[in-house]
Amino acid sequence: MAISKDGAVENARKDLANRLKIDPGDVKESSVEDSDFPDLSLGAAEDGEMSGQMITPGWRIRLEAQGKTFEYRADKNQVRLYKFKGKNYRI
């Protein structure tokens, strides 16, 4: 089932709260922008992952918590956390 922009933001908010072990209400939405990503893993491939090299439209979601900004990338198929402590995660 295709993921909507609002659904992607909600998934990202829950994921970040879970990772930081905080209440989802303490995660602030900083910005949500339409963006073209370089490939089908949205430029956020996990280790050992290969992806189609096709420009992919999606959303760049920036969330704030504990005084830091975190970037999520999403499209209709997936939500990914970009460079969280140096690593990418597909959620």
Place this chain on the structure above:
Amino acid sequence: MNRNNIFIHLALALVLILVAAFAGQLNRMRKQWKTQVRIVPTEGKKQAAEATVIGDAWIPRRPEVLVKFKSGVSRSAIEALMRRFNDRIEDRIEHAPGWESIDDLDNADAETTVAEYSKLPEVEYVEPNFEIELSEVNEGNPLTPVLPHDPQFNEQWALANSGQRGGTQGADISATLAWATTTGDDDIVVAVLDSGVDYTHEDLATNMWMRPSGMAPYEDTELGTFDDVHGFNAIDNVSDPMDDNGHGTHCAGIIGAEGENNLGIAGVNWNVRIMPLKFMNAGGFGTTKDAIEAINYVIDRKKAGVNVRVISASWGSTMKSRALEDVIRKAYENDILFVAAAGNASVNNDRSPHYPSSYNVPNVVSVAALDRNDQLARFSNYGLKSVAVAAPGVDILSTWLGNQYEEKSGTSMATPVVAGVAALILAQNPRMPVDELRSRILGAVDPLPVLKGKTVSGGRINAAKALGD
């Protein structure tokens, strides 16, 4: 010298002057006649051309030539050349972007004019004007552009760029000229290693590979037996390579959407066999391990007698895998070309490698992407040492899930263009070894200033040159 001799010499000189003057007048009269003959309405010309058909032979009626100027040669530069050679542009050829019909006003024969133009740096191709109707296929005339009737062909700028949608005329792979030599061969199998292929798509179904009825199902010593009727699926071991993303179907259409079928688009090959391999999921990503399994499948089928000579790999990452490199080398040892996307991070692969395109294995052809104006795509990776060639990869129309067509961009789209050209070469030269095939591709480019220092070949792939046209 006596007085009589002087009179004899004067008389001889007078005769020579009169002969020269008469010859000059004859020449002027001939030019006038020729010019009058050439000023005929388009409809009249078409009728005259049709009248030149004798049996299956096409007879050249006029000492004209057809010239394709290189992309970027301006109208004013072409007009200056016309003045220099005392020629004129008789016609721009409808449906054949970049081609001009040239009329030699000195009445030189076509061969002389062809020789004259072929030396010019501004000229890509020149040939005598054998009058045929350009919209028809005529395999007997190898150097005449061939146009398919697929209804969306005019959107396929990569194959025939007429300057549509702000593009540059001639900034294409010269597919229409290549098709005069071959439109492909269904004996050539190209493996599309991707998210699978929608093998039921109406513009692909005819060109899909199926396991021959006499060939045993694929057996993997660890994974078991696969009923690989339509290809191979490395993800779920069910072996249905149906695409659930669209990426693989798009790449397959670029290589081999059926041509001249009055549907959608034409592939670089009108006839070919596409072997679908699925290792990427519905999201368009997959694991190195599954990619390796799929390549092993290709090698196994090759050994079993399938004429699979090309793997098209429109994927990658920045992570190096020795195991993946080894299996690509194994494909090389089995005479299989591996065409791979250079990547979309706008970086220099010589410094920041992208795999598998950056593996230093002799069968790997790394492909960068160009836009419709012969510019390196803003997203495309490049590399003087590690990226072999460039091909069109922006706003590429091709097949999509559900009998649809979509425009997509990426080195993913440039890669199957080159894989398709490799298949055309093999259609013409079925036994060409992989080393020679790779060399042929790298040597068959139109040099572009923007690619100087950016790729090994420094040019855009040219299908017609690759076929030796």
